[in-house]
Amino acid sequence: MKQMIKLVIGMLVLAGCNSTTQNSASTQEADAIYYGGDILTMEGDSANYAEAVAIKDGKIVFVGAKADAEKLKGDSTTMNDLKGKTMMPGFIDPHNHPIQAASMIMPKFATPFDWKFPWGDAKAVRGQRAFLDKLYEYEKELKDPNEFLIVWGYLEPYHGKLNKTILDSISATRPIFVWSYSAHEGYFNTAALNKYGFTAAEVKGNSQADYTNGIYREVALINVGLPKIINELMSAEKVTAGLLRNRQLVHLGGITTIGDMGTGSAGSLKRDYTLIQSVLENDSTGFRMQLTPDVKTLDMQMKDDNKVIAAVKDLPKANSKHIEFGRQVKLYADGAFFAQAMQLEAPGYKDRHKGEWMMPPQRLKELIMLWYGQGYDVHIHCNGSGAVTLILNALENAKAKYGETDSRIIFEHFGVSSATQVERMVKLGHVSVSANPYYLYTMADNYVEPLGRKEASEIIRLGTLLKNKIPFALHTDFTMAPMEPLLLAWIAANRITANGNLMGTQEKIPVYEALKAITINGAYVLRLETITGTIKAGKKADFVLLSENPMKVEPIKLKDIKVLGTVFEGKSFPLNN
Numbered sequence: 001m002k003q004m005i006k007l008v009i010g011m012l013v014l015a016g017c018n019s020t021t022q023n024s025a026s027t028q029e030a031d032a033i034y035y036g037g038d039i040l041t042m043e044g045d046s047a048n049y050a051e052a053v054a055i056k057d058g059k060i061v062f063v064g065a066k067a068d069a070e071k072l073k074g075d076s077t078t079m080n081d082l083k084g085k086t087m088m089p090g091f092i093d094p095h096n097h098p099i100q101a102a103s104m105i106m107p108k109f110a111t112p113f114d115w116k117f118p119w120g121d122a123k124a125v126r127g128q129r130a131f132l133d134k135l136y137e138y139e140k141e142l143k144d145p146n147e148f149l150i151v152w153g154y155l156e157p158y159h160g161k162l163n164k165t166i167l168d169s170i171s172a173t174r175p176i177f178v179w180s181y182s183a184h185e186g187y188f189n190t191a192a193l194n195k196y197g198f199t200a201a202e203v204k205g206n207s208q209a210d211y212t213n214g215i216y217r218e219v220a221l222i223n224v225g226l227p228k229i230i231n232e233l234m235s236a237e238k239v240t241a242g243l244l245r246n247r248q249l250v251h252l253g254g255i256t257t258i259g260d261m262g263t264g265s266a267g268s269l270k271r272d273y274t275l276i277q278s279v280l281e282n283d284s285t286g287f288r289m290q291l292t293p294d295v296k297t298l299d300m301q302m303k304d305d306n307k308v309i310a311a312v313k314d315l316p317k318a319n320s321k322h323i324e325f326g327r328q329v330k331l332y333a334d335g336a337f338f339a340q341a342m343q344l345e346a347p348g349y350k351d352r353h354k355g356e357w358m359m360p361p362q363r364l365k366e367l368i369m370l371w372y373g374q375g376y377d378v379h380i381h382c383n384g385s386g387a388v389t390l391i392l393n394a395l396e397n398a399k400a401k402y403g404e405t406d407s408r409i410i411f412e413h414f415g416v417s418s419a420t421q422v423e424r425m426v427k428l429g430h431v432s433v434s435a436n437p438y439y440l441y442t443m444a445d446n447y448v449e450p451l452g453r454k455e456a457s458e459i460i461r462l463g464t465l466l467k468n469k470i471p472f473a474l475h476t477d478f479t480m481a482p483m484e485p486l487l488l489a490w491i492a493a494n495r496i497t498a499n500g501n502l503m504g505t506q507e508k509i510p511v512y513e514a515l516k517a518i519t520i521n522g523a524y525v526l527r528l529e530t531i532t533g534t535i536k537a538g539k540k541a542d543f544v545l546l547s548e549n550p551m552k553v554e555p556i557k558l559k560d561i562k563v564l565g566t567v568f569e570g571k572s573f574p575l576n577n
Contacts, residue, residue, distance in 0.1 A: 037082025090256025102242025342384030
């Protein structure tokens with residue numbers, strides 16, 4: 001008889017709220033119930049709301065009417081009145097770099113854009129004279145005459161030319177390294193080249209290195225330049241402090257899941273994992289980290305496909321509460337968007353310069369084939385239309401050889417593309433995009449001259465993706481963009497540049513689609529859509545609390561909505577706003 005009563009009650013609950021419960025939720029005592037505000041579930045193709053959400057053991061057990069949720073209330077249940085505020089699924093940043101970000105947060109900032117940080121804001125610096133004055137100011141602040149000056153944020157369209165001679169005018173004796181905004185270029189003065197053992201001979205014939213001018217780009221920087229100064233950038237003390245700062249910013253952004261899109265790109269996957277685990281695997285961390293190994297680096301180190309496959313398949317053994325490896329790998333196609341190093345289809349750049357490759361194209365094709373055949377999701381750093389075509393050709397070849405596998409191909413960044421390429425994506429299937437809309441905000445105005453007005457205005461063509469039903473997420477690639485998903489949504493919905501211009505308005509997307517791109521679609525590109533990304537019974541209790549409902553404000557006000565706190569697997573992480 002008792003079992004019959006339980007069954008009837010369960011059926012009534014389901015019928016009354018059109019929701020799903022888990023583990024006989026009608027007989028459970030919830031740990032917490034949320035109610036009293038707009039609860040935007042992000043379930044479905046339009047805005048859907050629930051009156052209440054009940055959670056138990058870090059998971060959602062009920063979504064629906066408040067009266068039905070209260071049936072799960074017990075003596076120890078915490079009742080959380082939202083007091084008219086809004087609750088959504090926790091935001092997801094599917095492309096982040098905790099270790100790289102940790103090393104880039106610690107240097108001095110000199111960027112063309114304002115940055116707001118709890119430890120001190122960094123005001124925008126524009127113009128060559130202002131940039132050099134800022135370097136000079138930083139140099140004079142250092143009391144030790146031998147201390148290495150590291151400055152991040154140089155961007156040529158805003159700061160003018162930079163080379164060794166110019167840096168020597170700041171100091172002929174102190175080592176100086178200026179790290180470009182994209183992190184794909186580095187500029188050294190003579191003192192730095194001498195102190196850290198740079199030589200002209202080691203880069204002879206390397207088109208990505210200019211020893212005479214102290215400029216190292218793309219692979220030359222990654223394989224030659226950064227290893228020489230890695231101890232300055234990534235000392236245990238600096239990385240620990242940087243990771244803690246990174247955690248703070250993730251929380252402030254309302255993010256409950258991040259993807260480390262290229263673990264091991266600094267040269268050691270083991271070191272990256274160990275540092276992340278030692279600093280962030282604890283209850284003070286209010287988000288999970290999906291680690292995606294950089295198999296380009298593993299390929300260069302091991303030089304044996306079978307060894308790399310075995311190593312990657314072994315990684316999930318290290319999974320823990322906050323850190324996990326899935327069935328994803330990271331590859332790289334072309335060069336940095338911010339440095340005009342992306343590979344473009346004809347007619348290309350107006351000044352006829354060529355982009356760069358981060359991997360030899362043939363080897364990239366081979367590795368796409370390899371990992372597609374293994375059924376792994378393949379995330380590929382891709383900035384230009386030339387790289388898009390290469391990847392689509394490689395996917396076509398992989399499908400011809402293996403047929404349909406469980407592999408998803410994810411275009412990371414997706415700066416310059418064509419509508420025709422998007423149509424080709426549809427035909428190939430199993431393709432999605434993780435885009436950085438900050439490209440549009442920062443560079444669309446500056447790229448009218450080198451790309452053409454039409455091409456510059458269509459950077460990050462999200463409207464075309466939406467029209468063709470290609471899943472897409474938005475990411476920060478921090479520090480390429482601030483750790484603020486609502487800012488990304490604002491850019492996607494408005495397409496306003498840093499100079500206040502509207503660009504490519506036909507590529508705008510509705511606010512709800514922009515919110516999907518920082519919630520459920522972010523989960524999808526990380527293959528976490530079954531555990532997070534929407535508010536649904538059975539998923540993790542990951543929420544963000546907002547001062548206003550993004551669906552009920554004008555799109556132009558999206559970025560001004562305040563994050564009030566997050567909930568990660570049922571644990572509250574409030575903010576003091």
